[in-house]
Amino acid sequence: MTLSTKDKQISFLNKVKDRLPKSQSIVTLMQETLKISMDAAYRRLRGQSTLTFEEANQLAIKFGVSMDSRDVADERRVDFDAGKAIKTLADYKAYNKRIIERMVSFSQSDLEAHMTYVCNDAPIFYAFKYQNLGRMKAFYWAKAILNLEAFKDLDYIDYRIDPDKEAMNRQVWNAYASIPSVEIWSPTCYLGTLKQIYHMWESKLLKNLDDVEAILTDLDDLIDCVVQQATTGRKTLAKGIDLAARFNLHIVDIAVGNNVVLVEQSNSTACFLSFNTFNFMETSSSSFYGQSAQWAESLKHIAVHANEGNSDKVDAYQRLLHKQVESTRQAIFRGQELIF
Numbered sequence: 001m002t003l004s005t006k007d008k009q010i011s012f013l014n015k016v017k018d019r020l021p022k023s024q025s026i027v028t029l030m031q032e033t034l035k036i037s038m039d040a041a042y043r044r045l046r047g048q049s050t051l052t053f054e055e056a057n058q059l060a061i062k063f064g065v066s067m068d069s070r071d072v073a074d075e076r077r078v079d080f081d082a083g084k085a086i087k088t089l090a091d092y093k094a095y096n097k098r099i100i101e102r103m104v105s106f107s108q109s110d111l112e113a114h115m116t117y118v119c120n121d122a123p124i125f126y127a128f129k130y131q132n133l134g135r136m137k138a139f140y141w142a143k144a145i146l147n148l149e150a151f152k153d154l155d156y157i158d159y160r161i162d163p164d165k166e167a168m169n170r171q172v173w174n175a176y177a178s179i180p181s182v183e184i185w186s187p188t189c190y191l192g193t194l195k196q197i198y199h200m201w202e203s204k205l206l207k208n209l210d211d212v213e214a215i216l217t218d219l220d221d222l223i224d225c226v227v228q229q230a231t232t233g234r235k236t237l238a239k240g241i242d243l244a245a246r247f248n249l250h251i252v253d254i255a256v257g258n259n260v261v262l263v264e265q266s267n268s269t270a271c272f273l274s275f276n277t278f279n280f281m282e283t284s285s286s287s288f289y290g291q292s293a294q295w296a297e298s299l300k301h302i303a304v305h306a307n308e309g310n311s312d313k314v315d316a317y318q319r320l321l322h323k324q325v326e327s328t329r330q331a332i333f334r335g336q337e338l339i340f
Contacts, residue, residue, distance in 0.1 A: 006047035012056060013045055015065045015284065018267050021109045033058055064102060064270050064282050078288045080273075082281035089150040092142060095279065096165070099124075100172055102282075107175035111265035115181040116296050118260040121192045122222065123183060124278070125176040128169040130218040132211075133193075135161055140196050141278045143205065156200070157208050177235040177244040183226070184250045184299050190219060190321050191340055194328045201332050209333065216329050223321045227314060230306035250303035251317045262293055 017026045030041040034055050043049035059065065060081060086092050103125075106113040117123050127134040139159050143151040151159075161169070197215060200206040229235050230249035237244050259274035269289040272280045283289075304313045324340050331338040 009044070009051050009056075010047050012065070013051070013059075015268075016059050016063050019063045019065060019105075019265075021111060030059070033062055061098075062101065063105070065284050078283050078285045080281040080283045082275070083279065086146055086279070089142075089148055092146065092148060096168060100168055100175075103172050103175035103179075106263055106265070107178045109265065111267060113179050114264050115176075115179050116184070116262040116264075116293070117181060118184045118256055118258075118262075118296050118299060119186060119189050120256050120259045120274075122185075122189045122219075124259075124274075125173060126222050126225075128172040128176075130222055131161070131166075131169075132214040133218040133222065134169055135159065136197065136200070136206075136215045137193075137278070138165075140200060140205070144196075144200070144203075145277050156206050156211060174237060177237050180246040181235070182248045182250065182296075182300075184252060184256070184296065184303060185226070185317070186252050186254065186256045187317075187320060188255045190223075190324050193219065194324055194340070198328055198331060198338055212332055213329070216325050219325050220322060223318055227306065227318050230314070233307055247307075249306040250300050251306060251314065252299055252303040254302075256299065260292055260296070262289065262296060264289075264293075 013026070020026055020029065026045070027038060027041045030036065030044065031038060034041070036044075040049065044051050044055075061083070064081065083098055084091055084094060086095055106115070127137045136156075138161065139151070139154075139156055142148045143154070197206070197212065201212060206212055225236065226249060229247045232243060233247060234243035235245050235247045261272040261280075263270045263272075268284065269286060270282055270284055271289045271292050272282050274280050304310045304317075306314045327336075327339050330336040
């Protein structure tokens with residue numbers, strides 16, 4: 001299967017080129033990604049040789065570019081890249097690699113990336129910073145959501161993040177910490193994770209109280225970190241130190257419904273939506289980005305901007321999330337009713 005016209009092929013490759021830092025050559029990257037010669041890369045760029053569907057798909061996935069061949073003016077139709085279906089442990093590792101590649105491409109670009117994260121759940125990037133929370137998430141997704149064969153007989157107490165994965169986690173967090181961001185948090189941001197923890201305990205996926213406490217402590221530390229970042233206006237690379245990129249926190253008192261990440265660079269945009277609990281799909285559609293950005297701005301208008309003081313409301317929100325964590329702690333440790 002091939003792209004239908006020379007013009008569409010050239011337009012698609014120009015989209016890929018627009019995503020690259022000025023210091024990087026699209027010819028070199030096409031050679032490396034598609035395993036083709038320099039001459040073959042130039043012929044595809046000029047439309048003299050046809051780009052196969054498989055080649056276009058490789059480039060689309062690597063650089064987050066839409067392969068949608070419809071007229072860009074048609075705002076009703078949007079093409080998303082949802083990545084490969086996760087059926088095996090290798091697919092699961094590829095999912096993690098996909099996150100790293102997208103984050104590193106944004107953080108190392110000279111195109112001045114800026115991110116807006118509208119949170120129905122706590123932003124996924126914090127699971128790469130907090131080790132116990134990240135371990136719980138990785139185990140829960142693999143065993144309870146994906147039912148991966150490799151996790152079938154594995155107990156949480158025996159599950160460890162290998163050194164390579166730990167290094168990848170640090171790479172993702174450091175990449176996020178280097179991107180100026182706005183986070184819009186809601187009252188529901190912890191509920192999904194806390195219900196996962198309680199479900200793991202009830203279903204015997206979690207059996208050790210020390211493990212439970214380690215995860216809940218990470219959640220207590222996480223919200224304290226987020227508020228501290230709002231106080232300083234900067235993200236942190238380590239706990240409370242090493243100030244990184246600019247950070248703005250907005251708190252809304254309504255549920256936002258879904259997780260949306262908007263990335264804007266000087267010459268391109270990307271929008272990410274969560275699905276299937278933890279996975280994400282991406283589009284480079286400018287019209288869809290525009291609608292989503294307008295929605296995010298509307299939320300900011302009704303939100304409390306934590307960076308601008310508002311200490312009473314920020315403190316109340318911080319206490320709310322700590323109370324949700326404590327309710328889960330009491331439900332598991334003392335058998336009390338789980339109340340949010």
